[in-house]
Amino acid sequence: MVQPLYIQVMQDVKRKIINGDFKVDEQIPSEQELLSEYNVSRVTLRKAIDGLVMDGYLERIQGKGTFVKKRRKLNRLVESRRVEGFSDVAKQGGFDPSTEVLESKIINATELLSEKLALSDNENQVIYIRRLRLADNIPIMIENNYFSFTKYAGLLEDDLKRPLYDILKNQYHESDFDSPDSTLGVVLANTEQSKYLDCSVGFPLFELKTLITDSAGIPIHYGEHYIVSDRYQFKI
CATH class of the missing domain: 1.10.10.10 (Winged helix-like DNA-binding domain superfamily/Winged helix DNA-binding domain)
Known part of the structure; x- marks a missing residue:
């Protein structure tokens, strides 16, 4: 073409x-x-x-x-199963992180989400939280996070502009986060993503799919994140 x-x-x-x-x-x-x-x-x-x-x-x-233009990137260190929130990564790089909540609602669980979140047979709903993450007011990524409705129904009442891991620690007493299943790929920005991320349609985005569990391996949330590739880099 x-x-x-x-x-x-x-x-x-x-x-x-x-x-x-x-x-x-x-x-x-x-x-x-x-x-x-x-x-x-x-x-x-x-x-x-x-x-x-x-x-x-x-x-x-x-x-x-x-x-x-000189471009600055956020740097995230990639280590085996390491879990690091966006706000921490941004602050470590000298950026001021902020968040816009794009959507927060209850949706029907797909087969993929049921598998990732280990939902029981009678669980058919999940919480969907979609957020835009910014550093120094520059859009960096769109986060799509999914949680079991049965376990985390109260999330919809929380201030979702706050770091999710802080909410999970303070409200749900989660502390030991693990990342046993993560994949990183590249996709091209569609029209909606380009609007939120201030990039052109077709611009390459990192696509990070990750499952976060507690120390016992019980799923906490599953995420699909779309990251502007020239504003963020993964250091191995």
């Missing part, structure tokens, strides 16, 4: 930024120079530049032009 012209231009400019051809804090070539280089319409070029500004590779400075 042939990609739209503006995507092709975005990818080439991004490649030049990553390779150092366009250096951080330096102005990129003028619009006229880029039009000549890529042989595209002004509308196509501006759409490509808009996408790179949205994705954090470029920034426009009033009265000066468009410059390559």
Whole structure:
């Protein structure tokens, strides 16, 4: 499938930024120079530049032009079965974490959720909490977390802008968190994800699927998280 012209231009400019051809804090070539280089319409070029500004590779400075932006990433250390909350990771990196609750409700349990959460045969509902996590007011990830309704019904009454692990420790006396089952992949941002994460449609996102249990192996929650790949990195 042939990609739209503006995507092709975005990818080439991004490649030049990553390779150092366009250096951080330096102005990129003028619009006229880029039009000549890529042989595209002004509308196509501006759409490509808009996408790179949205994705954090470029920034426009009033009265000066468009410059390559220095990007900071959150760093999460990946260790066997280690559980680390977003707020802790952000604070360790010198960022100010915040949370927007997008949804919190009761939904019917799917076969996957019943298996992951080890629900009994007569349990058919789970709590679904969807949150946007930000660092210094920059969107980093969308969290989709699922809990047994029978065990954690009170979560819907809590302040879900707070770190979930703090709520679980204080309200439910959970303390020893374990992560026996996690997978990390890459997906492309869809229209809804791009809106919340301030990135272009098709931008690569980390997809982290993880099961969190207590020390006895009893499931606490299952999560599917979508993380902007150039704002967060996993250190092994």
